Amino acid sequence: MSSPATVRAASADSAASLAEPLRTLLRSLGQIVLQKHAGTGACVLAALALCDWRLACAALMGAAAANVCALLGRAPFDAIRDGLAGFNGALAGLAAFTFAADTATAFALALLAAAFSAWIGTPMVRGLGRVRLAVYSAPCLAATWLWMALGASGEHAALTPVSVPTALNAADAFAGLMSGVAQTVFASGTLPGIVLLAGIAWSSRRAAAYALGGAALASVLEYLAGAPPASFAAGLCGFNGALAALAASALGPRAAICATMLAAALHLAASRLGLPAMTAPFALAGWCVHLAWRLPLRPRQPTTPTARQES
Known part of the structure; x- marks a missing residue:
């Protein structure tokens, strides 16, 4: 039978192992507004939830998918930890739920666009890094414009006249x-x-x-x-x-x-x-x-x- 001290140590180790991925996820949300701060990411999540809980879910889903894809693609660990690998995935998820015609389509597009943004994000970072420029939201824009061009979102709303x-x-x-x-x-x-x-x-x-x-x-x-x-x-x-x-x-x-x-x-x-x-x-x-x-x-x-x- 485990002693109380052993149980507390195991619980502390488990909490520590979960805390860092959570901070990485929140930093990914914070990087949307160019801030490497988990607290900023928490406020981003709260702001999204206050507007529409589906947007909060989309941001989390997109950031998580992009971070996993970046990890599998052997992106630099520092970039993943600082949220730089996940924020374009979060943006891609938000764009999908904003512009897609229905929830089921938005869900599929969010995952695909987030993965695609992570896939093209690393070479974009390297290319722009050669001229000392940040990637900003370019991967998300490329992924979103691609599925829009393919007509995956259905009918678009008419532009409001000036x-x-x-x-x-x-x-x-x-x-x-x-x-x-x-x-x-x-x-x-x-x-x-x-x-x-x-x-x-x-x-x-x-x-x-x-x-x-x-x-x-x-x-x-x-x-x-x-x-x-x-x-x-x-x-x-x-x-x-x-x-x-x-x-x-x-x-x-x-x-x-x-x-x-x-x-x-x-x-x-x-x-x-x-x-x-x-x-x-x-x-x-x-x-x-x-x-x-x-x-x-x-x-x-x-x-x-x-x-x-x-x-």
Whole structure:
């Protein structure tokens, strides 16, 4: 018969063995908003559950599938542990449950897209790493656009026509801003946005400020440019700006503002063309700003002294 001390030791070992995979899963969710923090991931999960419990399940399922596939594909262990191998799978699962026609189709597409994102994620990371760029959501975008192009999602909803902006009161503006933060993880609503912003602040208050500022700037720019009020209210005008600001935050405020403005312009153009851009504007803006900030500034030519100056 086992002694109480042996039972307690076995229980502690079992809890420790389960804790690390759970932290890895939560870090995968946190990496959706560019934060390597399990607490941020827990808040992402809570925000999704507040919006729709199916989204929370989709994110967990996608992240778990991607992490398993990355492990089988011998991806770097550090990348898996930090959540970098799983967050695109979580995004792929969220995209499937957002755009698929029915739950059964969404379930199948979530698993397939998450596995595919993990499969192509490693070579994408290596390729972009050669030019010192992050992969961002490129694997998820590739997987989702593939099944969309194959018509696996069924009929798409018609694009909301562009209308002239109408006046918003402070409550509506705040709700749209918080929805813009929430839409970074395919959620919507004031409370999910607040919970998600708190999760980012749990990891970094500076990052939370950039996310909020990016969402606000992009929302205002797209709204003034003629985005439908319904899109503003749902947060569709702000989420690419929030992510772009986070992506460029390491370069400073000017870079974050430039990235946010570029992401807003790209998202608005894609919306006008009826293209399912999702997070592509943020990824493109992040890459462009990081590349632009590496360009060497042309040094000023020294002024050659004139004969009068020499004398």
